[in-house]
Amino acid sequence: MRTTLVVLMIAAGFALQAVSYFLLAAPIGVPTSPVYSDPRLPFAPALFILGVMLVFLAAVVYELLPEERSS
């Protein structure tokens, strides 16, 4: 359970980083129009940071979550 949650958090964190960086923030490329200046979703950089934090928080969850008691 704990390992699954940690793996999910890490995967979600990296996915959030990738999606916000490549798909939600301002397009990457030669800025030929104003479209390249604004993010496609406002506060996309904040989502990227959230992804980074989620990955690091996985370590806290891994250490703090109580172990499952075997019956």
Next chain:
Amino acid sequence: MATRIERLPYGIGRWSAGWTILLGVLLAIITVGVYAYYQQLALGEVVTGLRDIGTMGGAPWGLYVSFVVYFVGVSFAGITVAAMIRLFRLKHLRPVARMAEVLTVIALILGAFSIIADVGQPLRAVVNLFRYARPGSPFFGTFTLVMSGYLFGSLVYLYLDGRRDAALLSKQPGRLQSFYRLWAAGYRGTPSERERHSRASFWLAIAILPLLVAAHSTLGFVFGLQVGRPGWFGGLQAPGFVALAGVSGVGLLIIIAAIVRRVLGAQDQLGRNIFRWLGSFLLVLTLAYLYFMIVDLLTSTYAAHHHEVRITTALLKGEYAWLYWGVVAALLTSVSILTVQYIPAPAGVRLPAAWPRFVRVAGVALLADGMLTASQAIPAIKQSGFAFSPQVVAVLIVLFIALLAVFWVGLLPLIRGKPIMTAVIAGVLVNLAAIGKRYLIVVPSQTYGTLLPYSTGSYSPTWVEYSIVLGLVAFGILLFVLFMKVFPIMEVEDSMPL
């Protein structure tokens, strides 16, 4: 298992008159800094020396940005050393791990405050960074990787690393007991918990190290990618930033470790071997940075565009020459004393015995000759009848070099006998050099580096900028002192059982 410690270790919770005076001095400096910042907010950045490039003949990035880069650079040491201890099992360095982690967190907080101090509309700047930062911009990396990821990662590392000690301290009744209990979060020190912590720290260290290189490189790219700014544009900025970050950070860690050793009387925990290791690490990093400086200098003087040459001339023999050569002298002095200290002499080579009186006489003569030579550069003396002829000045310079060599050789035996003092002197010198070099990276390219036909600009920080920066430094020291008084600055030894 439930043995408890009778007294909190490392002076936690105990305030002497000295600590109270230190606290008062720090608070006074911070108050002046806050007042200066209030002036800046109320009256605008016109109270600083910052001006636009070109039409206003100034530099919009000055002391604040220099210290942003310096503080972020300093943060390098903490988490690097902590991660290296974990990855390479450098157990003898464990006593400095916690202070290194705290140094990283505080330095990053100060870096963030320096950015806030630099922008005219802090609230707008912070909100817009979250809202509009572009992935293609190096500022995006600096903002997301350095100020958020790196800081958050370091906090997580510090928190998890401190749980064991928090659990230990929570057994002692006192005002901070509930705080320690909260930090410990149920830690009992079972073998499985230890194993889990070891595994989590290992993977955190693995994750943080590449993040750290990427973060410092990104900061270098803020300057290195600006194609229209001679002096900044270049491929060496990123690796140079990483190397100088290491130099300043490890230097400051050595200073802090020496102060903690003295204040807490921790001669046993913070032994000479720790300073020897840190000194060697500092030596390698300083040599690497000197290599980057030489390569950069050769490139910009060999066949560079005349805009590059203009900045290099200002650095080597113009307005900034005193600072540039001061930085070089400080770095070379550090390298030489660290080399003498840490590299064993070849078999059969013996250093002469120390002659303190001889060294003192040579030092006084050196100082007198240096002052006499330097006085010849003062315009008032140049115009008066007391100016020496060029031949006499040349003799004075040769004499200065000879006296310096004599003084240096006389000092060698003294240096070899005091490894901690040597490391601290090197740490102080490299940090002064790092601050100077950050200023030289930031400012001259704005005052001398415009591609448009503007005249040379100028920049002099005002009392507002100095006060804010000093206030930030005092704030950093205050945070460190407060941490020392509520939590063990060194890992509590294994002999104290949970």
